[in-house]
Amino acid sequence: MQRKHSRHTGHLARSTRLVGFAAVAAVGLSVANAAYAEIDWMQQSGSKINLLLISHPFVDSLKPLLPEFTAKTGIEVTFEELAEQPGFEKLLADLSSGTGTYDAFMTSPLNNWQYATAGWLEALDGFIDNPALTDAEAYDIGDFAPGILASGRWTREPMKGIGEGSLWGLPINFETYQLAYRPSILKELGLEVPQTYADLLAMAPKLKAEGPNGAIYGIITRFDKYWDLPYLTFGTMLQSYGVEMVDEEGNLQICSPESIAATTDFVELIRTASPEGAGAFTWDQAMQGFASGQYIISLDEANLFAPVYEDPSQSAISDDVGYAPTPLGPDGKRSAGAWVWSMSMNSASKNKDAAWLFLEWLTSKETMIKTHLGGNMNPVRASAWANPDVAALVESWGEHPGQYREVAEEMAKVAGVNFPPHPELTRMLDRWAEAIQQSYFDNGNVEENLCAAQADVARMLGN
């Protein structure tokens, strides 16, 4: 059943790369910043919309801008801000009850595959194409990085059709993954920034130092038993080893030889160069651990953590941090995961036009740039990267001027959502993550663990 199911997927269905990102970025501010002359922004004046926002620097950058929106449109905006875990739980409870409490909400393609399947999302194409609601020229949808925008499209067929069909969400920022390192310590140890995973493995035993507050450990990265491990961070390493969850023929690759090799190397890296407790690090511990100066290399972690590393009030390393693209796999390949924060509209909303005006205003060139200047990274519009103020913001980040941006653009070329869309993908990825953790904690060998996970995932797909 599973075989038959996934054979249809083919390769075109699965991945949406962020190609064209750098090229589009170079085009710059060519399109005129025309005011929204064409549409009547006050048409929904007096209505109210309610948002669900997930705590993120984006939200902090948005809050001071909300009065501007209300002044422009007469639409009153209220919102609830929650941490990721409780936020998505509350959203699920609200969406499944169909009450329409939230007119629009923060989400991601991964979440939307379930919400869209359930019919909880309003397709946005109709609003974009409606000249009474959207000034197409000023909005300039072509200004979005094509791959990132495409990750919000889906035909709602399991295991295929990503990048096609209706648009379920508009991107507001994205993160991909990179190495962050401590230049002074690497120099002291006489080590170079690793170019390949083999380099990193070879230098792992040497990655230790003494700092003012005790031992400095080699490597930190998140390692909890959840989907973000194979989907995002370790997923970046897996994909560079040539592993995608489903191959071109539609076969699961969770226990392929490449996957076994990547997992074996990853476990060895963590065992050699990470301290005790590394098997339970969450993303925030990985971020704070590196910012506190206790680690030499942050492996394949979110490039969105850079603003924290660079901020002296949150970081002990703001004047001693460098960035590099993730290492190359055994065949010289580099690929990376991507996380795309998006805004979607509730199909049970009673104020859809007002909610659309909000989404249109929020994802417009002008507002996006304002959010970036308020700390919302990374830009998803070419015009934002081309904005001198936004560019100046990240210019000083890294070991030398412009390093962060160079690395971010390099990674954006290879980053993408390389997974088959499925409403229960998180469950499958959670199971995969469990197998990786089992291997770290010495519960059976890598191959057995991964193959058992693959068998379970095949069963989930069979349902």
Add this chain to the structure above:
Amino acid sequence: MSGHDVEAYRRGWRARLTYWGMLVPALVILFSSLYPFLQGILTSLTNRKLYLQTEDFIGLGNFETLIHTPLFWTALGNTLIYAVLVVVIQIPLGLGFALLLDVPSRVRSFFRTTVVLPLLVPPVVAGLMWKTMMQPQSGVLNWLLQAVGLPPFSWLTDPSTALISVVLIDAWVFTPFAVIIFMAGLQSVPPEIEEAGRVDGANAWQIFRLIRLPWLVPYIVLVALFRVADSLKQLEIIYATTRGGPLNATRTLHIMAYEEAYRWSNLGRAMAIVFVLWLICYLISGLLLALWQKQEKARYAV
């Protein structure tokens, strides 16, 4: 019609009024408490997923799947071990504290107030607080261990030590509950019995073992009843510290049900797990209640 008949009629009329007056609210309460429960059982017999519009009745299918899921048995084991450890640690510890606080002293009232403080901390906050203190590299606990020359401990971060670490946090939060109940119990021991014992030459240990402890048995059963039921359903502390990990070391039935429902939208299977948890709670509570009744009977039979 004799006076007797009128009386009977009145009684009948009043009795009927009372009958209906009591029955209707009772039925409302019964219905409102039973309805969600029955709804839950009904859901556990379906393949209901939050994101699908349709659901099918699948009988005991969810339970059958659970039996064949190794994780279910791991979680069941963790749930029972957690409850047993909670009782085994908190009752003797609570009793010890209560006995200490029963000794007349000038600082007694100070300690009586401070001992209940952990109970006032929300379990989630306690969990987060202890998670920070138990952090292997930067936590204060390992710093203390190293200060006295002991090797660092892995606490919440290793599958072999995570469960006991969570149980210790539970003990910090809830042992004061046992202390309060036992203190009340000790105060109810009639002083004349203790005095009589002393006159007969009993030493402190004999007074404790032969007078106080038997007197405290109903209180011990009561604490056990509450702590077992509570710890079988424990969620906040575990979720705040380990979310069921590392690996599945602290994944209890409640955590498993929560993840089925909220991470994976599988309401049917989540309800099946909750039902199993309810059944365990019901059986163990029933057992403890029977124990209590038995010893109450024994006490008043004398």
